[in-house]
Amino acid sequence: MKIAVLGCGRWGSFHAWYAQRIGHQVMLWGRKGSHHLADLQATRKNEYLTLPDTVELTDDLAKAVAFAEIVIISISAQKLREFCQQLKELPHLQQKRFVLCMKGLEIGTGKRLTTIMAEELGTEVRTAVWVGPGHVQDFVREIPNCMVIAAKEMQLTKELVAAFASPLIRFYYGEDLLGTEIGAAAKNVMGLAAGMLDGLNYSSLKGALMARGTRELSRLIEKMGGDKMTVYGLSHLGDYEATLFSPFSHNRCFGEDFIRGRSFAKLAEGVYTVEALMDIAREYQLELPICATVYAIIHEHKEPQEELLKLFLRDNKAELE
Known part of the structure; x- marks a missing residue:
């Protein structure tokens, strides 16, 4: 499958590394001027891992989203609503499956991240969360762990678990978003x-x-x-x-x-x-x-x-x- 990872910090770069590792085509996006992206473009490395050459790097958000069947978002939770303002200008979002790989609640409203996605992009946009134990430092050393994917609709949860399960991460179906x-x-x-x-x-x-x-x-x-x-x-x-x-x-x-x-x-x-x-x-x-x-x-x-x-x-x- 084609996977776009939006956000190239510690967890974003890991998700790109992991998705490529289990056989997906991967594009990793970072904002223009991001020092994380600049380091990856220069060396293919950060302090945690080395990205294979098959992971494409870009600062073109429209290109990354258009490329993907599944879009992983890994940015600061407090920046999500602002980021959605950029995403909503792009076409065909309803055809994508979104996975939020960060944790938090919006200050000032207390709203959950999937609620923000629905408010900004529409309830027809399919969104899940991917959370649970594990550190990048351990995963890249081949230490396995268990995690959970949850969505409002169980069909989406099962689709995403099937797409991302591997011997390195055992996923469970989250039944309570x-x-x-x-x-x-x-x-x-x-x-x-x-x-x-x-x-x-x-x-x-x-x-x-x-x-x-x-x-x-x-x-x-x-x-x-x-x-x-x-x-x-x-x-x-x-x-x-x-x-x-x-x-x-x-x-x-x-x-x-x-x-x-x-x-x-x-x-x-x-x-x-x-x-x-x-x-x-x-x-x-x-x-x-x-x-x-x-x-x-x-x-x-x-x-x-x-x-x-x-x-x-x-x-x-x-x-x-």
Whole structure:
């Protein structure tokens, strides 16, 4: 099949590498002036992988979309609506299958990424999400993992799983798009909290964070109309090892650097996601203690140790309330 990958950062370049590896024709797009694209054009390499010569590189968005049967989008979640403004000018989008390979919620609205796609490009545009555990650094070393693809329509999910399954990635069918998107996005917030615990030398508390964080998000997903059990799958809890413990996790590293006063090149996606989650929590009148604590530390500049320890001083309650 013909696959276009839009976005040539760490994950975009991986998706191009992976799609070519399993036998697809691949075109990788980067915006004009992108240093990631310039490096790939000059050397076919970045710090993670080497792209084969059969992967075509371009900065022509119309060309990339026209080429593809399946379009993978791998950009910053907060840039998706603006990016859709460019896409909507292109013809025949209804004939494409889109796969969002990023995680997040739109700040200011709290909307899911598939909702943004439908609002900007129309509900007839078929869109799925591809999320779950794994790091580029591990995949390129031939370490396999499991991931999940979810869409509103199961037929699209099955088509995409058939297109991308391989011995390197075992895919599962996601049956709850809402829960998959919320869980995948919120996982990054738990990653920030885990990094903060590491920064305070409280790493032993990450077990409690895993258990209580998952329960916290299950209540939210259920309140929003999704399946509360989805959060216990690959999109959220299944991704915790890669996010709460891995040295490769951007969100975990950001949380640790934030606590220890180190400089960071860019904000982690969880910084935006926690803002959106607090808006959603207010809308649904639901308490999210861990998310609220992360928000208070990052956005309200509260004292980190004091705020994190408050979580352990809350009133006693039944575990599954």
